[in-house]
Amino acid sequence: MVGFFPTPYPNELLYSTLARFHIRSGNISPKATIEELFGSRSVTTVVDLPANIDSLISNLPIGSAYTAENLIMENTLYPFYSAFLPPERAKSILQSMKGNSGGSIHNRIGVMASTIAENRYIRMCKECATESLKKYGEVYWVRSHQIPGIIICSKHKTLLYNSKVLVHHFNKNEFVPATVDNCNLTEEHKTSKNIEDAIESEFIPNYIQVVDNVDKLLNNRYSNKPPEWFFSQYIERLKLMGLANINGSVKQKELREQFLEFYGENLLTIVQSSITNNESCWLSMMVRKPRKTVHPIRHLLMIQFLGIMLEDLWNEENEYLPFGKSPFPCLNAGADHYLQPVITEVSIRYDSKIKRPVGTFSCSCGFVYARKGPDSSEDDRYKVGRVKEFGEVWKSKLKELFQMNLSMREIARRLKVDVNTVKKYGQNLGETEVELGYKRKDNLINKDSFRNEWLDLQKRYPEKSKTELRKVNSGLYTWLYRNDREWLNSNSPKKKQITMVNNRVDWDKRDVETHESVKGIVEEILNSPNKPERVTISRVGKKVDKLSLLEKHLFKLPQTNEYLLQHIESVRDFQIRRIKWAIKECQREGYDVQWWRVSRVAGIRGEWIEELEVEFERISSIIS
Incomplete structure (x- = not known):
């Protein structure tokens, strides 16, 4: 049991606190410190995710208020790495850190399999170190500075720098404390031009929020959720942004383009999260059904891009509602509940032709209407795209208005429909303006006058077809169709003969033309004095504005295909x-x-x- 234990500084790594203990203990041998703290000489020092914390607690001075869980949550990187893990795995890793099963922690938490590499050196912020030196008389290792992919101090918004201390020290039993010397406080720090450009770029404000969210993960305890929870949240938000359809199919190309536009390629490269067109790209994998553990920094990049508040990610379930929340208004102008929110039954489908959601709203009165989404304002809820069923209530109201001897136009105005709709459904009632308009007052029908009128109509519009003439005078056509159909068919414009045009592609000719275009572009790329571009089928296709042709039909262009095979470049x-x-x-x-x-x-x-x-x-x- 140790006689004392240093109080951890704000946001200090447990590794740093134990290193300060080593200095104050007066021990010359690192193993002596290890044995004094953990009761064993075989414990390995780990910067980010240490184990054997229960053993450490049992050797602290009597009356110590520290617990294993508090030290893990407040002084290690466990809250960051475990935030997006399933509850069972997060709990298992926590138990491993408390116990002596530290050998597999990094593998189980996903660090080893990630393409985001661990930091090689312990990192520090010069401003933080200077403040610590002034306030406490010494410097210490800050845990939020050790997150891979984070290059900015969340407190001062300045660049982080490498110290002289390796994360994986050659002596696995030694705690190395932060000092003025190994933190390079007296030296001028140099950064690469890429990092300088990234810090000065227009994209850095978006990245700073990611940095701030790292602090939130470290300092707040969010309940663990299954991977499907986060996947669902991302997909629902992508739907709202128009980057996924109603079925959850993500528009991968548009997503990559907007993600790059949001962060900038240079910044993403620096934080080891570059975007490629490969299907195995980490961004594409995140919006497919979760099968692999994704590094937390990439979750944070996605969250910031989607505009999700970190607190809401765990507490509020996103739901894609392109038409808002139910109930929806009934738009049956013939019903007593017109415009009242009484519809709770709605079905939503994705129309691949218009690439928009379509909602079908069904009311208990029998009125069924559909409209396209998503809604952009509250007024959109009161618009009808297409009426699928008017229902008995609407038809009953139509009959009632006919019995009042109102005009067609007035009936249409009251029922909020087109006059032609009133005619169409009024015919089924037996007394419509279509029929009444062509009856003589004495109910005697003059068939010859109707025939002459149809013939005059053809003289006035000699170029119009039978269908087009019908639209000019639908009432006349309806009467003749019902009462004099044989004469109508014999005295109407004949069907026009459609001449079929041969639109078959001359692939040989197209091959020659394409070959010349491709050849010119390839030579232009290879001979350009500017920074080189790689000769690929996609790049050449875009430059000649024939990308789809080269991607889908290159096998039909043998001359072009052979030329490209000889000139496309491998990466090397x-x-x-x-x-x-x-x-x-x-x-x-x-x-x-x-x-x-x-x-x-x-x-x-x-x-x-x-x-x-x-x-x-x-x-x-x-x-x-």
Whole structure:
């Protein structure tokens, strides 16, 4: 049992507190400190997700108020990494941190499988360190600075820097405290141009909210939810943004474009969350049914993009309501409850042709109407797109208005419909203006006058077809159709013969034309003095404005296909061409041709750095 234990500073890592204990204990051997704190010499020091916390608590001074769970929640990165885990797994990892099963924690929490790499060095904020030194007389390791993908201090909004202390120290049993020396407080910090550009870019305000949300995850206890909960929340919000249809199918291309526009490619690269067109891209995977653990920083990037408040993500379930909440108003002008919110039955489907949701609203009075969504204002709730069923209540009102001897126009006005609708449904009632208008007062029918009128109509409109003439005088046509159909058919314009046009594609001709266009673009790309672009089918297709043709019908264009196969570039070929261009640029600017400068100008990074350095040496020797 130890005789004392340092009080953790605000937002201090437990690792840092134990390192300060080591200094104050006077122990020369790190293992002696380990044994004093944990009762065992085999405990390994871990910066982010330490274990054996129960053993530590049992060795604290008598009367200590600390608990294992409090230290884990307030002084480790567990709240951040566990926030988006299923409840069972989060609880299991918490128990492992309390106990002595720390060997598999990073694997089970998803850190090992993530493409976001752990920080190599413990990170610090110069402003925070200076304030700590002034207030406490010493510096310490701040836990919110150690989140991979976070490059800004949430308190001062300044860049974080690497200290001299490795996250995975060569001595696995040693706690290394923060000092003025290993925090580089007296040195001038240098940053890469990419990071400087990202900090000064227009996208940084969106990213700062992500940084602030990291602090919220660390300092608040959110109840764990299953992965399906977050997936559902994201999909519902994407529907509201028009980036997913009513069925939950995400418009991947539009999503990637808007996500890049929101954060900027440079910033996403720096936080190890670049977006690609690959189906296995992390952004695409997040909006498919959850099968893998996603790094919390990417959840936070998605949340900020979707405009979801962090607190609401756990407490309020998003629901896509393109027409608002029920009940909905009945738009049956023939019913006593007209415009009153009485409809609770609505079915919503996605129309792939118009790419919009369509709602069908059914009232108990029999009136059924449909309209397109989503609603953009409250007034949209009172608009009818199409009436599917008028119902018996509406028809009864129509009959009542006919018995009042009102005009067609007045009936249509009262029922909020078109005059033609009144005619159509009035015919079924037996007494419509269509029929009455063509009856003589003495109820004697003059068939010849109707025939002459139909013939005169054709003389006035010689170019119109039978159907078009019907629209000009529907009443006349209706009477003749019902009472003199044989004569009507014999004395109407004949059906026009439709001449079929051969629209078959001449693929040989198209192949020649496309080949010439493609060839010109490829030569333009390869000979351009500007920064190189990779020759790919998609890039060439976009430049010649024939992307769909090349993607879907290239097999029908053998000449074009053969040319593209000879000239499209692999990633390696493209990187080598970029190196050659960068060498020429350095020579043109008068710089020494050195690998670090060439790789920076060419934009070579990641796994290609070492492999292409050999290629650079070969090219340089040939040029020199």
